[in-house]
Amino acid sequence: MTDPGKASGAAPAPSARVDGAAQQPADRAAGAPAADGASRSLPLPGPPYGSTTPEHDRRIRSYVLRQGRITNAQQRAHDALLPQFGVPYRAGLLDAHDVFGRTAPLIMEIGFGMGEGTAQIAQAHPENDYLGIEVHNPGVGSLLDRIGRLALTNVRIVQHDAVEVVRDMIAPDRLAGVHVFFPDPWHKKRHHKRRLLQAPFVSLLASRIAPGGYLHVATDWADYAQQVLAVLGAEPLLVNTVEQYAPRPAYRPLTRFEQRGVRLGHEVFDLVFRRRAAAA
Numbered sequence: 001m002t003d004p005g006k007a008s009g010a011a012p013a014p015s016a017r018v019d020g021a022a023q024q025p026a027d028r029a030a031g032a033p034a035a036d037g038a039s040r041s042l043p044l045p046g047p048p049y050g051s052t053t054p055e056h057d058r059r060i061r062s063y064v065l066r067q068g069r070i071t072n073a074q075q076r077a078h079d080a081l082l083p084q085f086g087v088p089y090r091a092g093l094l095d096a097h098d099v100f101g102r103t104a105p106l107i108m109e110i111g112f113g114m115g116e117g118t119a120q121i122a123q124a125h126p127e128n129d130y131l132g133i134e135v136h137n138p139g140v141g142s143l144l145d146r147i148g149r150l151a152l153t154n155v156r157i158v159q160h161d162a163v164e165v166v167r168d169m170i171a172p173d174r175l176a177g178v179h180v181f182f183p184d185p186w187h188k189k190r191h192h193k194r195r196l197l198q199a200p201f202v203s204l205l206a207s208r209i210a211p212g213g214y215l216h217v218a219t220d221w222a223d224y225a226q227q228v229l230a231v232l233g234a235e236p237l238l239v240n241t242v243e244q245y246a247p248r249p250a251y252r253p254l255t256r257f258e259q260r261g262v263r264l265g266h267e268v269f270d271l272v273f274r275r276r277a278a279a280a
């Protein structure tokens, strides 16, 4: 279900760059979030590449940046490997061929957490390239540590708000797939507005998926699953691959968030939608 396509077979580039931009740590890139414990409110001016609706002007505060504890290994990996595997955020389209050093199906993961699932999937599917988006320092350090230990060549990281990355760096019809596994549920009713998967962002995201590509969301919060089912179902560019919820695709490993949910007695819901060729 990862839609493995055919890779060019060319060797991956040793460093990750965007459209020839000078390499710099993501936390020093323009607009990059600082780990200062502040809750972030990101302005969403109209996207420069299509899908412009006034609703994109709304702000989604889907995450809170806490200082958090970073282990020595995560910090070491962050310092040593971000220059190689990090792609600084910038308001310019990502050149995936330049970044990965080859042409391969590009799958984006939003909010990879500690990256254990990302690393497992990337290792199991060397034919695909994976672009992980995450704001949290320990998580980015953790995935970089896994990339180093597993010698993965098909993963790159943008440490920045996913809404801005999708809007500014991803061209329309570009992605073979998108993974959003266990997005923050913001389960209190008054916080529902902070949920990432709402109609304006879903519409933007769908426009970045290639016709035939897929959007896979998993959550262990039943009411969020229902909301996502409704929002994805109402998006003209997307069509459900099944009646409602899909069986867990074999490529999706269990992550610690999922294990915690299962321990709490939560059911897990997978939603797998396809991008249509054109709006119905």
Ligand SMILES: C[S@@+](CC[C@H](N)C(=O)[O-])C[C@H]1O[C@@H](n2cnc3c(N)ncnc32)[C@H](O)[C@@H]1O
Residues within 6 Å of the ligand: 062, 063, 110, 111, 112, 113, 114, 117, 133, 134, 135, 136, 139, 160, 161, 162, 163, 180, 181, 182, 183, 184, 185, 196, 255, 256, 257, 258
């Ligand atoms: C509940 S965790 C799930 C992590 C992982 N997918 C898993 O299943 O273990 C959600 C993650 O999404 C990240 N996140 C939330 N909103 C984000 C945004 N707008 N851009 C990038 N990352 C975001 C958070 O930092 C957090 O690590």
